Amino acid sequence: MGSFSLMHWGVVLLLVLLLFGAGKLPSVMGDLAKGVKSFKAGMKDETASETAVLPDTAGGPGARS
Incomplete structure (x- = not known):
């Protein structure tokens, strides 16, 4: 199982x-x-959605009770 020679690539x-x-x-x-x-575009969109900022649900200074 060696590397392909020029002859192999020609046949392919x-x-x-x-x-x-x-x-x-x-x-x-x-x-x-x-x-x-x-x-590639799908992978870029997936990466962007994973790093998107999620809304704060911890009850900060403008949160309602």
């Missing part, structure tokens, strides 16, 4: 071209890029 590229075709490959890669951007 040939198989990808055979499976998807040269015309369809740019649209597949575009869809992949959109998915990655959407994932």
Whole structure:
């Protein structure tokens, strides 16, 4: 189980071209890029919501009793 050589990558590229075709490959890669951007945006939104300031419920100087 060594690292991949240039020949291995050539075979992989040939198989990808055979499976998807040269015309369809740019649209597949575009869809992949959109998915990655959407994932990153979702992770950023999740992080922002976790660090959002929660309202004070401890009964500070303006709290009603």
